[in-house]
Amino acid sequence: NKKQSRQANSETISIFIPYVWVLGPLGKMKINYLCVFQDFDLASIYVSDAQYNRNIYFDTSPEAVRLYLRYNHWLAKVLLYFFILVDLSLALFEEPAVLPLPIWATMLVELLCLLVFTIRLAHYAKVIPRDKFWKDPKNICIIVILLLTLVDMIIYGALKATNCYGVRWSRVLRPLLLVNVTEGRQLRRAFRSIRNALPQIFYVFLLFMFSLLMFSLMALKLLGKRGLKTIDGAPYFTNYLEIVFDLYVLVTTANSPDVMMPAYNSSFVFAIFFILYILINTYIFMSVFLAVVYNNYKKYLKEEVRQLVRAKRHKMARAFAVLQEHREEGGQPVVSQANWNQMVRLVQPDISNAHRELLWSVADDKNQGKVAFVQLVDLLNIEVITLKSRPHPLQSACPALYLSAPSRLLCRLVQHRAFVIVYDLIILVNAVFIGLDEENPMVSNSEWVFLALYLLEILLKLYVFEPKAFFSRHSFWNWFDTIIVVSALIATIINSAMKSSNRQILDIVFILRVLRLIRVVDSIKRFRAIINTLIRIGPAILTFGQLIIVVYYIFAMVGMELFKGKVKFFEEDSTDPDKAFCGNTDLKGTAFAQLNYCKNNFNNVVSSFILLVELTVVNQWHDILYLNASRTPDRGFVAVTHVSARIFFILFHIMVVIIIINIFVAFVLEAFFVEYSVDKSDLQTSLERKIEELELAVEHVGIVVFPGYRTVDALLQRMFEADLDPEDFAENDDPDGNFANPTFSSA
Amino acid sequence: NKKQSRQANSETISIFIPYVWVLGPLGKMKINYLCVFQDFDLASIYVSDAQYNRNIYFDTSPEAVRLYLRYNHWLAKVLLYFFILVDLSLALFEEPAVLPLPIWATMLVELLCLLVFTIRLAHYAKVIPRDKFWKDPKNICIIVILLLTLVDMIIYGALKATNCYGVRWSRVLRPLLLVNVTEGRQLRRAFRSIRNALPQIFYVFLLFMFSLLMFSLMALKLLGKRGLKTIDGAPYFTNYLEIVFDLYVLVTTANSPDVMMPAYNSSFVFAIFFILYILINTYIFMSVFLAVVYNNYKKYLKEEVRQLVRAKRHKMARAFAVLQEHREEGGQPVVSQANWNQMVRLVQPDISNAHRELLWSVADDKNQGKVAFVQLVDLLNIEVITLKSRPHPLQSACPALYLSAPSRLLCRLVQHRAFVIVYDLIILVNAVFIGLDEENPMVSNSEWVFLALYLLEILLKLYVFEPKAFFSRHSFWNWFDTIIVVSALIATIINSAMKSSNRQILDIVFILRVLRLIRVVDSIKRFRAIINTLIRIGPAILTFGQLIIVVYYIFAMVGMELFKGKVKFFEEDSTDPDKAFCGNTDLKGTAFAQLNYCKNNFNNVVSSFILLVELTVVNQWHDILYLNASRTPDRGFVAVTHVSARIFFILFHIMVVIIIINIFVAFVLEAFFVEYSVDKSDLQTSLERKIEELELAVEHVGIVVFPGYRTVDALLQRMFEADLDPEDFAENDDPDGNFANPTFSSA
Structure with missing residues (x-):
């Protein structure tokens, strides 16, 4: 191995051995070498634990220290996350599946995953003292999840073998593994900060609900007896619970102004009622939610970081x-x-x-x-x-040529500010050409010109700058440019080499072309500052990504069990008469079917995730759920199941929109303030x-x-x-x- | 005057005179008295200026000091704001009017207002040194507004007299008076903090627009050539500018998921494009806007307050x-x-x-x-x-009775915690009864029982507590209870005294009944804390109210000139065939007409304000504007005028939703943090x-x-x-x- 030998040459042999040992902890090596460096191992473990904020009580016996080093090896972690990913993506192949696989296949893969998690846990148990292991709720959680999953698999297998109806209820537990593995520190912290904020959020939520109930009562009294009709001709604001739901949806602004229109059409005075409602419940209460979440988030995070x-x-x-x-x-x-x-x-x-x-x-x-x-x-x-x-x-190879006057002039030209401006202008012209119709031969040929220009730019820069410096680890934009331009070149060549143009390759070509334009942002200093801040908070946003996936996964599993197959999607060219109402007669003539929402269903895990994203974005969720009581009541997911299905959707809204999105906003706010205030x-x-x-x-x-x-x-x-x-x-x-x-x- | 004489009895005469003098500066009084208290006057003016943060350079000559005291008199201020209100509400009576008045009448009232503003300004000019007066941009602004208004009135009057078409363009200047009068300090500060934040917001906005344009270009390339159709059968994502507009609307989430559905129905891969778009532009960029606005708001406000x-x-x-x-x-x-x-x-x-x-x-x-x-x-x-x-x-009147054992027992009972709980329960039962059908005689008679119970509660409390203490200035809930219960009693009596029940009075009765229930919030300590914080930041929210009114008024005036009469509203019972398309054939078969949005128009100032509120809430604004390009293009306000009308609506969105609402949220956040952190x-x-x-x-x-x-x-x-x-x-x-x-x- 080249790197190791270089190291061995430049350093003494005493450094070489622990270095190899750290790189290859999964291999076997002699213990007698280790004794010499015992102190350094222990010290380096402490330092590296401190660096990555690992709070693990490992035994200090040489055996345990060796095991602990293996436990922390990057390969072990990658494997663990790979198997968690495999376990989570099993939902793609299980009933209701995107790609159906036989039950024995998914079961076998899941068993393999469970085995890996058990081995990992056993490894951990050997690293830390026995009593500490059993005191840690994380470990108990994992054991319970593994056991419950096993029990569920056995029951489900038995039920399926006897052709009975079975539910794989343990699937909701899968994402909890992400939270409970030792590496899920950030995620656990995020959950803790949510848990700590809950009491305060709860009180504000109660007050908000009180306000909602009062406004609903007032709406019932003021509007219920006027004989108003919705645009569907249904009675307007006559049922208290429907009003509560409609006004709850109004807080999310999803049914504004539809819910107001019948009253407003009857008299403009009623608009005041709705404006007051929106001011208090949408603007003030939602800001208070953000304030409470933000305040608690900051407070508890501060305490956690202090301990850390x-x-x-x-x-x-x-x-x-x-x-x-x-x-x-x-x-x-x-x-x-x-x-x-x-x-x-x-x-x-x-x-x-x-x-x-x-x-x-x-x-x-x-x-x-x-x-x-x-x-x-x-x-x-x-x-x-x-x-x-x-x-x-x-310069080393041919100093005479490289240091000649024309060569030095070229270097000065490339390093000049004007070079950047010229290329920014080229990018802008390119943007215009991309916008034009690519079937015009002039436009499609121009693509070759632009590609050549971009390649020339990279080559010129490589001529001027030392290649290793140009492609150093932190030269993000250099890497970005080169990868995009080279891939665009390859894709364009493939595309023109093939006789009939392939849609997928063309798509990739288009995406690469547009991505190339992003480069222009880097030239403007003000933009660079904002972009850099965004890139810097990127990794932390990944924690929120995991959080969202855990919550989405659980809701998707429950949603699939509750609503799978209730709504069917028919392809564009299908002539099935059921297409007009998504294969469910309850949906005949509803806004859901009219708006072509049939693909918004829980029929597989991908659809479920996309539907949950739509519910997070909030708009039209009353139509997605066909819950809009101001039109004819109780259709769709509610009609095809039961009114209580609303609880599922409201819970999701409270969980994701009120709590998690607010914590996300709080985090972005705080990160930006830190970037602004402390440089x-x-x-x-x-x-x-x-x-x-x-x-x-x-x-x-x-x-x-x-x-x-x-x-x-x-x-x-x-x-x-x-x-x-x-x-x-x-x-x-x-x-x-x-x-x-x-x-x-x-x- | 009773108050003055009481004061005079309890204090020495030397106090009495300046007291009267302060109360009656608009009256005439002898200067020789004043000389005695000159020092105190000057000192008290300084203190009172400091107290109310008035930063006015007044002359210190006795004459100027007297004028300055008059200038600051509450009556003068109330009159000023009254005339500003009159001036602003003239829009109700001017073409397009809610209640049309002849032109000469509104003109006369406006002239009167102008006169009042001129007098006020002249008064101010006498108080402060001449050179200071002309250096102050506020005064120049007012003079320009007054002159422009006068010029406009003359031109408009002349045009109308010759039956020509005229536009009262100076009406957009009216709300600027609110900003430029000396009392508009808070409002000016809010505008200054917006102005100071603008450069930073501008850079983030440019970056946001860049991202929007890039995504639009990618959408055009990926989706434009696939021959997809919207639910109206129109081509989907084929026009670049339409895509930009559609994706801009998607940032507000108003057209989610409709804009995505055709692509999603064709392949779920495209959903990733839209999810990425929403993540970056809706969640991250909107949070960054809030962060930038909040950060600048805090920074500049801090500096301003420091100077203050x-x-x-x-x-x-x-x-x-x-x-x-x-x-x-x-x-x-x-x-x-x-x-x-x-x-x-x-x-x-x-x-x-x-x-x-x-x-x-x-x-x-x-x-x-x-x-x-x-x-x-x-x-x-x-x-x-x-x-x-x-x-x-x-007790003073009849000590024997008041201090007797039964009386003291009663006092103890009323002051007991159980008394509060019993009344909270009564309120809850009352809430249930309000929810029931009031045409049931049992329910409508129960109302008298509840009224009697509430009256009894107030009487009992008055028996136990000293009335002046009970009705002290800060006993908000006591005042609230008494006013609500007494008004409810009066309204109920009037209602039952009248043979045919009057709808308006019944409405008031209902509102009062529901408001009575709010009282229950005060019994729970946790709620009280949140409510008190909200009440405390209430006055500051009024500043934002003024800010919103200034912006709304300007947009309403412009909107009315651009769009008045384009859309007509027909009463429910109208049989006019034009009703189906809001009196404008361009609207035949549009979502706007189908959703019964005809009353969302710019036909008078009230409708305009309500429409602007709906645009602030953001949802369905593409339908309100009938601008949804993913359906058949260019209808509604855009069809009936021109595509450039979109500029009006996008400007409004940037101004109100991106800037003002974010500043509002920033203020609520900051106020809550202060309340949470410093008690x-x-x-x-x-x-x-x-x-x-x-x-x-x-x-x-x-x-x-x-x-x-x-x-x-x-x-x-x-x-x-x-x-x-x-x-x-x-x-x-x-x-x-x-x-x-x-x-x-x-x-």
């Missing part, structure tokens, strides 16, 4: 205790640079020497004691890009100051501090940094706290 | 300079208690002795110097209720501590500190209090700053 930071420092203090040495009698304990280097190499094997030296000098600058050491973990979380400012390969954290600036100081000392090495954070926790910590005391090590913590290692503290 | 507070302290320091005396040679200047009392009485004539003494003792507690004096204005803004704990009048400001708690200390000293006087603020500015100041240095007097300020009084500083 204390746990982190605690672990770093442990690592320090392992590595420390007393330079003089009675002096402060310190960590020597040799130990430091060894430990940093273990924690982050791919770190460059320059970067490591920089970290040491920042830490060394203050003192070599504990405080500086504890900061190491924060320093590691700051992204530093090491750019070797080496000469261009062409760089203290540590980052001290790192940059150091880089400036060292400029002359570290020769031929360009280091750039990237103002980003490697982990979501680092972003969260930054949000609440101001309130944290850097000297707080949490050393006197209760040993039962869930981050201390009890066996170590007795050693 | 410095100006306030500056004015208080001026007042101190007027009143100060040197007790000993070279010592710190102080204000004597006599001067203090006289000044406080001038500023707040209705202050109780106990309250004034309390303020003095709080100020005295620290020192009698400037810092304590400057705090006076904040102390005055804290609401303090003086409750004389005097005996019940029945009482420092000053308030020091006031309460003082009250506890003085408990024994101030005999027979109960004082309750009400945790509310008299002015919006006080609430704002509290929001940003933490950042303000209490010692910052802004004394070295540039005399050209807009709060210092230049003539005074030279005196």
Whole structure:
């Protein structure tokens, strides 16, 4: 392996062995080597746990430490998430299926998944002390989920074997695995913050419901006896429960202004009633919901992050205790640079020497004691890009040509601001050409011109800039450009090579062409700032993605059991007479059928997810549910099942729209405020100051501090940094706290 | 006048005169009295300007000071706002009118309004120095508005006299008066904070538009050539501009899922395109808009409030300079208690002795110097209720009976917690009865029983509690109960006295009955807290109400000129065949006509306002505008006028939904955070501590500190209090700053 041998050549053999060992923990290796580096292993585990905020009580016996390193191996994690994904996507193949598979096939795959989860759990049980394992609700949860799933599979298999009707009810438990695996830290935190906000939300919700009930009562009294009719000719506002539902839907604005029109047509005075209702319930109450959710979110997150930071420092203090040495009698304990280097190499094997030296000098600058050491973990979380400012390969290969006057003029031209402007103009012209009809031969041929121009741009840049620097890990736009242009070239060639143009390839070509235009955003500084903030909060948004998937999955499973097959979708060219009412006579002449909503059904997991997205967006949900009481009452999902089906949809609305979407908005707000108010954290600036100081000392090495954070926790910590005391090590913590290692503290 | 004579009896005559003088500045009075109190007048003007945050440069000549007092008289302000209201409501009577009046009548009233505004402005010109008057953009604005209106009226009158077509274009200027009068401080601040946020909003908006254009281009390329049809059979996604508009509407979620259905019906893969679009543009971009608006709002408001507070302290320091005396040679200047009392009485004539003494003792507690004096204005803004704990009048009249055992038992019963619970239960039973059919005689008779019970409750409470305390200014719920119950009694009696039941009176009876139920909220502590917060931010919400009215009025005026008479509304019982398409053949068979939206028109100012509310709520606006391009293109307001009419509606959406609603949400969020995080400001708690200390000293006087603020500015100041240095007097300020009084500083 090339990388390893390079490392082995440049470093001593004593570094080589743990490095290989970290890379290959799943392989077998001799224990006797490990004893030599026991201290460094333990210290590096503490540091890496601190870096990734893992709060796991592992045993400190060499056996357990080895197992723990394997437990944290990236391959094990990828495998775990792969099998969770497989388990979740089984819903595609189970009845009601997108692609039906026989029951034995899905059952076998599910059994395999269960086996993998059991092995993972058993591995975990070996890493941490027995009593800690049984005290952790996560583990109990997983065991219960696994057992219930097994029981359900047996019952379902037996029922199917005897041709009875069976329900795979344990499917709703599947997404809970995402929450309860040890890696689901962010997700658990999000759920905790929801749980903590619930009491306050509940009181506001009660008040909101009270307001809703009062307005409904008033509407019943004012409008019920006037003999008004809806546009369908049904009586308007005569049934109290229907009014409550209609006004609840009005809060989401989905049936505005339809629900108001009959009253407004009778007299404009009634419009005041509805305007007042919307002002109070839609604008004020919904803002109050956001305020309550946001406030609680901030409050509890702050507390959680505070604990997280204390746990982190605690672990770093442990690592320090392992590595420390007393330079003089009675002096402060310190960590020597040799130990430091060894430990940093273990924690982050791919770190460059320059970067490591920089970290040491920042830490060394203050003192070599504990405080500086504890900061190491924060320093590691700051992204530093090491750019070797080496000469261009062409310059080394053919210096005469590369340094000639025309070549240097070309370099100056490419680096000039005008070059960027010219290419931005080309992109704009390209946008116009894309908008034109591509069947015109002039337009379709112009595509080749644009492709050639874009390729030329990339080649020119490669001529001017050092290729490794051009394609460094953080040159997002360079990667973006190259990938898009090269794929567009390949797709366009394939497309024109084929005689009859293939629709799919053409689609890809179109998408690539349009994506190419996005590049123009990067040229404008103001836009870049906003885009960078969005990209930076991207990973945290993924946590919300998981949250949404957990909730959607559960609702989709329940919805499929309740509503599958009630509404049928017929293809465009079908001549089935049932097409006009989605295959359900209850839907004859309803808005649902008229608006061609037949595909909005729970007939498989994909449709269910898309329907749930539509319900999240809220608009027309009364039509989707055909629940609009102001037209003829009780049709659709409610007609084909029961009025109580509304409870399912209202629960979904409260859960997703009122709680989760508000937490999402709260998070985006908070992240933007942090980006606006603090540009760089203290540590980052001290790192940059150091880089400036060292400029002359570290020769031929360009280091750039990237103002980003490697982990979501680092972003969260930054949000609440101001309130944290850097000297707080949490050393006197209760040993039962869930981050201390009890066996170590007795050693 | 009873109040004055009472005051005169209890206080010395020296207090009486300025008191009368303050009450009656519009009357004539002798100047020679004033000379005696000149200092106090000036000081009290400074204090009162500080209290209400008036930043007006008045002349300090006695003449100007007198005029300035008159200028600030409440009657003058009420008259001004009355005439602004009259001016604005002229739109009801002008073509297109709700109640048409002849042109000469509305013209005459408008002339009268203009006259009043001119007089007010002339008064203002006399109060402040000439050069300051002409430098103030507010005054220039008013003069321009008045002149333009006059010119427009003359042109319009001339055109009408010669039977030509004329447009009253100056009507859009009317609401600007609300912004530019000296009292429109809050409104101006709101507009300033919008203006300051605009650049940042603009960049995010550009990025949002870029994303919209890219998605539209992709939609055109992916979906335009597939030959898909909308439910109306029109081609789907073939025209770029129509796609842009459709996707813009999708951001508001108004046409979800309709706009997606044809693509989704063709393949579920396209749903991913729309889901991605909604995620990015609806959820992320709209949150970013809120974040940007909120962040800028907070930032600029903070700066404005900081300036406000410095100006306030500056004015208080001026007042101190007027009143100060040197007790000993070279010592710190102080204000004597006599001067203090006289000044406080001038500023707040209705202050109780106990309250004034309390303020003095709080100020005295620290020192009698400037810092304590400057705090006076904040102390005055804290609401303090003086409750004389005097005996019940029945006790004084007939002590034997009132203090007898049965009477005392009754008092204990009424004050018991169970009494509240019993009445809450009665209210709940009442709610059920209201929900039942009132034509049932049992139900309609039960109403008398409930009325009697509620009356009994009020009478019992009046028996137990001292009536003046019961009806004190801050006993909101007592007032609420009594007014509702008494009005319900009167309305019910009138209703049953009349032979044929009158619909209007019955409506009022119903509304009152339902309102009575709201009382139950007050019994639950958790609810009370939320409700109180809402009530407290109520006045500030009024500022947003004015803001909305200004914007609505301008859009309504423009909309009426553009769209009046294009759509006609026919009464329910009309048999006109044009009714089916709202009197406009362009609307035949459109969703607009089918949904019975004919009354959503710009035919008069009331309809326009209601239509604009519907557009603010956003839902169905594509139907309201009949602009839904995914059905047959270009109908309705666009068909009856021109495609460019869309610009009007999109402008309205950007202005109101993206900017103003977000600022409103930002304000509610901030206010709730303040209420959640800070319960009482420092000053308030020091006031309460003082009250506890003085408990024994101030005999027979109960004082309750009400945790509310008299002015919006006080609430704002509290929001940003933490950042303000209490010692910052802004004394070295540039005399050209807009709060210092230049003539005074030279005196």
